[in-house]
Amino acid sequence: MTTVRILPEILSNQIAAGEVVQRPASVVKELVENSIDAGSTRITIEVVKGGKSFIRVSDNGHGLSRDDALLSIERYATSKIFTKEDLFSISTFGFRGEALPSIASVSKFCLVTRTKETDIGTKIDIIGGKIRDVSDAGAPVGTMVEVNNLFFNTPARKKFLKSDNTETSHVADAISGMALGNPHIQFRLFLNQKLAKNFSSADDLFQRSVRVLGRDVADRLYNFKFSDEFVQLHGVCANPSVTRSTSSKIFLFVNNRLVYDRGVISAIFKGYKGRIMKGRFPLAVLFIQIPFDQVDVNVHPSKREIKFFNGQGIYHAVSETIGNALSFEQQNITAYSKAHNILNEKFEYGDEAFKPNQTDRIEQSSINWPPAPVENKKDFFQEHSAQKSSPDITYNNPKLTCDLQVTCDHKVTIQNSRVTSRLKLTVIGQIMGTYILAQSEDGLILIDQHAAHERIVYENLKQRYHSLKVQSQSLAVPETLELNFKEADFLGSILDDLKMLGMVIEPFGETT
Incomplete structure (x- = not known):
């Protein structure tokens, strides 16, 4: 009897899910990318309890026929690439054919879809990777995917999820990033059945940048642009007086794909050289457009990591472009120096x-x-x-x-x-x-x-x-402060310490 065995399909999908589905935000990212690839102009995301109990993503894309819908939940089934040449010239967000089967293997999964050529849609119910039902359903043109009880059959994975606020923060950050990269699409995010974010399709890049980066940069964002025969750059960067303690407000897009690349981050810092304090991070939104065959996005199943075939040329262009933009704005010393005197x-x-x-x-x-x-x-x-x-x-x-x-x-x-x-x-x-x-x-x-x-x-x-003895006085009209989910979670953990200093802060619902 041999000791080497071929793993069952459900088990192999659950193993793959460990790389593709790391947390609820990963599920949202994969489903929204599928909606963008389907040509959607409206995408709605609904999340309950940080995505642990319920996630729904619906769009108005071209939808799937019944046969395509059944194939889409099979591993390595995709409509994005067909030959090995396609693998080195990827123009879509998804291409691996792993997301849907991986998600379905660790959740209670429901897919409803319809194309404009048919009057009846298709509904597929899957529990833990096993198809329970395939039926006809009335549905608008497009696709709706529901994910319930994520990691219900892998308790070890579920145990390592963070608090609801933390997971919600990751979901909101993922949506903000994809909304920045696709200003022509309307994104609506509902958290616990309440509308939390609404990015209109009428927004331009500057308007969305202000909404994502924060209101304090509204009058301190500078546009930049560069192009040559190899690469095109455009985006916005913030005045050096506006910084953050992490790099979470640096958004990088390569051919409209939200990515993370240490080399590009370093190039942005080089552009800000001599302008920001050590340990502080600038705010920037950077779009890099290069030929699809000049970048490899098949580095990791999450598709966040990339490799450039000519990285040094891109890094140099990024640092020079941002440095020149800041130097140009610096010529207007009155507008540039809006920091407190x-x-x-x-x-x-x-x-x-x-x-x-x-x-x-x-x-x-x-x-x-x-x-x-x-x-x-x-x-x-x-x-x-x-x-x-x-x-x-x-x-x-x-x-x-x-x-x-x-x-x-x-x-x-x-x-x-x-x-x-x-x-x-x-x-x-x-x-x-x-x-x-x-x-x-x-x-x-x-x-x-x-x-x-x-x-x-x-x-x-x-x-x-x-x-001195702690002295404090209640305000006649309370001040309300809107925070993001990470900030609200952190502030909640130090409320007692702040109270000892005389600052009494009370939660006012959600992140207020």
Whole structure:
């Protein structure tokens, strides 16, 4: 008796589902991509409990005949490619023929579809990969797919799903990304039977970019475009003063396919070189159009990873195009420097207050930062402490936390229980509304005013928390704050900590 066996079809589909269907957002992505390939102009997505219990995707595409519908749930059955040459020139979103059978093998699956040539549609019910019923059904032209009780027969996979809010966030992000790449299609997303997102087909790329990236970038988005005989680029990038803590707001599209590529991300950062803080991420929507035979999308079953045949040329074009767009907008220094002007603000620390004299704004040309930033800031202060003596700015915390004061004669000083130093700074001016340029005995110092302001506010809050009784007052008219699902989930986890600081925040339904 042989020990090597051919796996049953249902088991092989469940194994394949481990790569294709990682979470509810993966199901939504695969079904929506099928709808786009079907020529749909309206796509509706309905999700309940983050997609764990219910997902429905319906469209007005060309639909499937009964024979095609039955074939579509077979593994490796597809209408997208037919020859090996087609595999190296893929122009559709789907092509592997794995999505529908993989989804059907780990859920209670229902497919209803009709073409415009027929008056009766086809309904197929599948439970755990086994066909339970095939029947006629009344349906509009197009396709509707329902996925119930995802991973009901693979409890180990279901166990590793995150909270409903987290899974809902992934679904919303996936829809936002695909809506950005297809502005000619109307997308509607219902979460727990309530309309959460509605992207009109009348939107252009700029309007959709504002809706996806956030309202705070509405007047700080810059268009860019580039083309040569090999590649075409277009999209929008945000002012360097608007950044995020993750790369979640960088959207990359290659031939309208939403992808992730480290090389392109690095090229975008190169375009922003010298303009954003370390650890911060810019906001951008980038479309790359190249011949289909110059990119390989068959790298991973999720089809998010790609490989360029001429990656270096594309990376160079991306960095140069974004850098040139920012430099061009930078010529209008008034519009470019819409960041908050710290020199017009009065800061209070302890019992002292300071409002520096108004200084001239300095227009900035391109900055080339040194390749290796200073990593040990403690050595910097220790080095000055050997040369200076009397103190003005204090490190009250042995963990080397800095309380920054700017005095009227523009002197900045530092105190520590072990280290004392004085930095005599003369403020020269402000650059791009973002940096303060100051002069010391050792040379020029560039201060990120946003980071300095955050530190001052943080130290004030910490000092008040340790030395004063918590004081708070309810607002006469409560302020409401709309967050995305990730932000709402995180904020909910720290409500008790914020309450200890005197900030009482209460959930107001959904993500408000």
